[in-house]
Amino acid sequence: MVDKTLNLGTTVAIKKEKLLQLILTLTEKGYQPIGPCLKDGVISYEPIVSIDALPQGFSSEQEKGHYRVKPGNHKRYFDITPGPHTWKKFLFPPRTQLFKAHLLNGHWQETLEKEETPRYALIGVRPCESAAIQIQDKVFIREDFSDPIYAKRRENLLIVTVNCLHPSPTCFCTSMNTGPKAQGGFDLSLTELDDVFLVELGSDAGIAVMQQIEWEPASAFLHQIAQQGFKEAEDAIIRQIDNLESVPNMLLSNLEHPYWNEVGQRCMSCTSCTQVCPTCFCWDVEDSTDLNGKYTRRERVWDSCFNLAYSTQAGGNTRPSTKSRYRQWLTHKMGSWVHQFDSLGCVGCGRCVTWCPAKIDITEEIKTFQDVTA
Amino acid sequence: MKPTNAIPTTAHRAEYLLAPYWAKLKEITQETDDTATYWFEFEDEDLRKKYQFGHGQFNMLYLPGYGEAAISISSDPEKPELIGHTIRFVGNVTRAVSRLRVGQSIGMRGPFGTTWPIEAYKNHDVVITAGGIGLAPLRPVIYHILNHRDDYDRVVILYGARTPKDLLYIQEYSKWEDQGIEVIPTVDRADENWGGQVGVVPMLFYRLRFDNEKTVVFSCGPEIMMRFVVFEGLARRIAPEKIYLSMERNMKCGQGFCGHCQLGPYFICKDGPVYRFDQLEPYFNLEDL
Amino acid sequence: MNKKQNLIDALQAITWFQELSKEHFEKIAEISHIVEVNKDDTLFSEGDKEDYLYIVLEGRIAIEIYSPFRGRLRIYTAEPLEIVGWSSVTPVIRQRTASTRAVLDSRLIAIDAQILRKFGDDDPELGYIIMRRMANVVAGRLMVTRLQLLDLFGHPTEDQ
Numbered sequence: 114m115v116d117k118t119l120n121l122g123t124t125v126a127i128k129k130e131k132l133l134q135l136i137l138t139l140t141e142k143g144y145q146p147i148g149p150c151l152k153d154g155v156i157s158y159e160p161i162v163s164i165d166a167l168p169q170g171f172s173s174e175q176e177k178g179h180y181r182v183k184p185g186n187h188k189r190y191f192d193i194t195p196g197p198h199t200w201k202k203f204l205f206p207p208r209t210q211l212f213k214a215h216l217l218n219g220h221w222q223e224t225l226e227k228e229e230t231p232r233y234a235l236i237g238v239r240p241c242e243s244a245a246i247q248i249q250d251k252v253f254i255r256e257d258f259s260d261p262i263y264a265k266r267r268e269n270l271l272i273v274t275v276n277c278l279h280p281s282p283t284c285f286c287t288s289m290n291t292g293p294k295a296q297g298g299f300d301l302s303l304t305e306l307d308d309v310f311l312v313e314l315g316s317d318a319g320i321a322v323m324q325q326i327e328w329e330p331a332s333a334f335l336h337q338i339a340q341q342g343f344k345e346a347e348d349a350i351i352r353q354i355d356n357l358e359s360v361p362n363m364l365l366s367n368l369e370h371p372y373w374n375e376v377g378q379r380c381m382s383c384t385s386c387t388q389v390c391p392t393c394f395c396w397d398v399e400d401s402t403d404l405n406g407k408y409t410r411r412e413r414v415w416d417s418c419f420n421l422a423y424s425t426q427a428g429g430n431t432r433p434s435t436k437s438r439y440r441q442w443l444t445h446k447m448g449s450w451v452h453q454f455d456s457l458g459c460v461g462c463g464r465c466v467t468w469c470p471a472k473i474d475i476t477e478e479i480k481t482f483q484d485v486t487a
Numbered sequence: 488m489k490p491t492n493a494i495p496t497t498a499h500r501a502e503y504l505l506a507p508y509w510a511k512l513k514e515i516t517q518e519t520d521d522t523a524t525y526w527f528e529f530e531d532e533d534l535r536k537k538y539q540f541g542h543g544q545f546n547m548l549y550l551p552g553y554g555e556a557a558i559s560i561s562s563d564p565e566k567p568e569l570i571g572h573t574i575r576f577v578g579n580v581t582r583a584v585s586r587l588r589v590g591q592s593i594g595m596r597g598p599f600g601t602t603w604p605i606e607a608y609k610n611h612d613v614v615i616t617a618g619g620i621g622l623a624p625l626r627p628v629i630y631h632i633l634n635h636r637d638d639y640d641r642v643v644i645l646y647g648a649r650t651p652k653d654l655l656y657i658q659e660y661s662k663w664e665d666q667g668i669e670v671i672p673t674v675d676r677a678d679e680n681w682g683g684q685v686g687v688v689p690m691l692f693y694r695l696r697f698d699n700e701k702t703v704v705f706s707c708g709p710e711i712m713m714r715f716v717v718f719e720g721l722a723r724r725i726a727p728e729k730i731y732l733s734m735e736r737n738m739k740c741g742q743g744f745c746g747h748c749q750l751g752p753y754f755i756c757k758d759g760p761v762y763r764f765d766q767l768e769p770y771f772n773l774e775d776l
Numbered sequence: 777m778n779k780k781q782n783l784i785d786a787l788q789a790i791t792w793f794q795e796l797s798k799e800h801f802e803k804i805a806e807i808s809h810i811v812e813v814n815k816d817d818t819l820f821s822e823g824d825k826e827d828y829l830y831i832v833l834e835g836r837i838a839i840e841i842y843s844p845f846r847g848r849l850r851i852y853t854a855e856p857l858e859i860v861g862w863s864s865v866t867p868v869i870r871q872r873t874a875s876t877r878a879v880l881d882s883r884l885i886a887i888d889a890q891i892l893r894k895f896g897d898d899d900p901e902l903g904y905i906i907m908r909r910m911a912n913v914v915a916g917r918l919m920v921t922r923l924q925l926l927d928l929f930g931h932p933t934e935d936q
Contacts, residue, residue: 261503434775445749677849678849689923
């Protein structure tokens with residue numbers, strides 16, 4: 114007698130081709146499935162309707178300042194590691210209209226529209242990325258104020274993580290305790306083996322989806338293969354940060370160390386790292402009017418602490434040098450974040466290492482700071 | 488980090504990010520050539536009655552098409568229905584405010600930020616050091632002291648501006664002095680018609696004799712001015728926990744979301760703008776932080 | 777006799793005079809006298825030969841510099857216990873660098889600067905004490921002047 118009940122925390126197995134059923138079930142339940150696709154030479158997160166859209170058979174080649182997606186000699190769907198896109202754009206869109214207002218008889222009248230909040234099902238979220246979502250939850254949803262746009266989308270969100278068995282050289286999730294296996298923060302968590310997906314049940318919503326899909330109990334043998342795969346993945350991780358707990362204090366106590374000048378000279382203040390980072394949350398407000406000045410619109414747009422205008426107000430710029438802005442970014446991500454949100458702001462996804470045109474490697478810089486301040 | 492003395496933000500729409508309530512301009516008091524106090528009343532009657540603010544807090548004032556500016560509230564917290572903002576016209580938004588006429592409306596959200604903890608310092612001597620527009624966020628504290636004069640012992644205001652014409656609230660000084668508050672204004676330079684002191688605010692602070700054990704210092708003005716006040720205060724052995732400063736950085740949201748106002752680990756809009764010096768010390772005075 | 781006692785009392789109220797030895801104190805008291813100035817009267821003018829070192833006892837003395845088109849600019853006010861006219865003691869500058877005027881009715885101690893300088897020449901120990909005091913005064917003024925130069929309350933140069 115096979116136990117056919119689904120419980121939280123248990124792991125089941127589904128045949129590979131059942132992945133399509135997963136996508137269709139999610140659609141039936143009113144979600145818009147989003148998954149990784151190969152687009153413009155990079156892995157991008159797009160709406161998907163079938164498994165054909167997934168980058169089956171591809172692998173990412175990543176190093177400092179280098180990114181390629183190439184066919185590998187395998188048939189896995191989720192072998193690729195994070196590209197320049199992050200999932201944050203679904204919870205925190207790059208551009209959102211906040212409200213409009215128009216001038217009527219000398220008085221401004223605002224139009225507050227309740228947007229139709231989308232229901233996204235994110236498929237293929239890596240453990241590091243789901244850790245990033247959890248970190249952003251603490252930024253946008255707080256006791257004193259919550260961002261209504263993020264909060265509503267987050268409520269409607271379903272997360273299907275895919276554990277990592279083939280990390281890239283730029284990954285360092287093991288140092289940040291965010292991978293290669295997801296430890297929570299998901300509705301369903303997949304591990305892609307050769308013939309099956311192992312599916313770990315993380316929530317009632319996840320269970321509700323799985324009930325519509327043909328599954329089998331996961332045998333001990335499959336569990337063992339998965340375990341072996343995780344061990345190999347951990348061993349394959351090259352980059353690391355040692356003594357992580359001491360990093361915030363080390364950085365915040367050495368804000369005037371001469372080494373900042375050195376890094377500051379290499380940095381181009383191009384904002385790439387902040388654009389590809391899954392936890393960066395800074396934003397700006399744009400006000401625009403028509404030529405008559407009778408209609409106005411407020412929009413929220415992504416911003417970056419590397420932008421000159423970021424720290425400029427009437428009276429001048431408080432961070433005029435590149436070095437000061439680089440210092441702000443690194444000491445925030447790896448230092449101040451702990452004081453602000455009780456965790457570090459970095460998940461070890463390695464994107465900033467890959468996408469920095471100056472080849473600045475955050476793990477190397479931390480190591481250097483540790484050495485020069487010892 | 489929990490903010491100190493936080494007052495609930497009543498003029499705030501939780502379901503719509505950054506959407507303001509509207510407030511009508513009732514009166515303008517011209518203070519100097521480039522500064523005026525604007526008196527606003529919320530159009531929504533319920534909100535007008537509910538709204539409260541603390542000493543040193545600010546509102547985000549919104550002029551459609553121009554943007555928002557974080558402006559400290561400079562009126563009496565015990566009379567919160569008519570809200571006064573002393574505004575210096577230096578940027579796009581504030582210049583647009585200067586073109587408002589009585590009867591027109593402005594968007595307002597708030598109040599935000601930490602407060603001067605004046606109520607916690609009963610029976611103390613209070614030294615207020617301010618420069619330029621910095622006296623505006625301290626005026627609520629002065630109102631509090633006037634309303635509860637017996638709660639405080641010696642109260643001294645050291646206030647500096649560029650020239651005598653730039654001194655804020657000069658017509659109120661005699662009223663304050665009538666209540667036993669020492670008001671010592673100073674200017675950077677003057678002509679022979681000025682009978683007061685010429686020199687910087689830190690100079691006034693150097694000359695002041697005070698009891699370091701029972702003195703609390705509230706300071707607001709250019710950072711350099713506050714820096715020298717702090718140096719002297721510490722040299723005269725005032726505890727760093729008894730020196731309060733009001734910091735300023737570029738603000739966009741006022742709620743700790745957009746990241747712009749960060750100074751070290753602090754969001755000036757929610758962990759500040761008022762800080763105890765011991766909280767600020769590791770990050771104060773660092774170039775380009 | 778009364779005048780002399782007033783002078784001694786006034787000098788003794790000043791901290792650094794209290795720190796002088798009895799002998800040094802009496803030497804300086806000998807060359808000092810009390811000066812009274814009415815509101816708006818000039819104490820000395822720019823360009824004058826420096827003759828006295830002044831210490832304000834009561835009132836307020838403004839230090840002013842004249843500039844064409846701008847008139848007399850008041851750049852500092854000296855309060856009680858502050859020194860006015862330190863240039864009379866330091867060797868390099870031989871003329872008054874600014875004018876002084878009483879903002880309020882004031883009382884000052886005037887010390888004959890030429891004789892004070894000679895005291896210093898003859899008695900290096902006293903000379904050192906005086907110079908050290910002057911160095912403090914000049915250092916303090918320099919720092920305060922720098923802050924004033926920064927024009928902290930002026931308009932920022934950049935628009936938003």
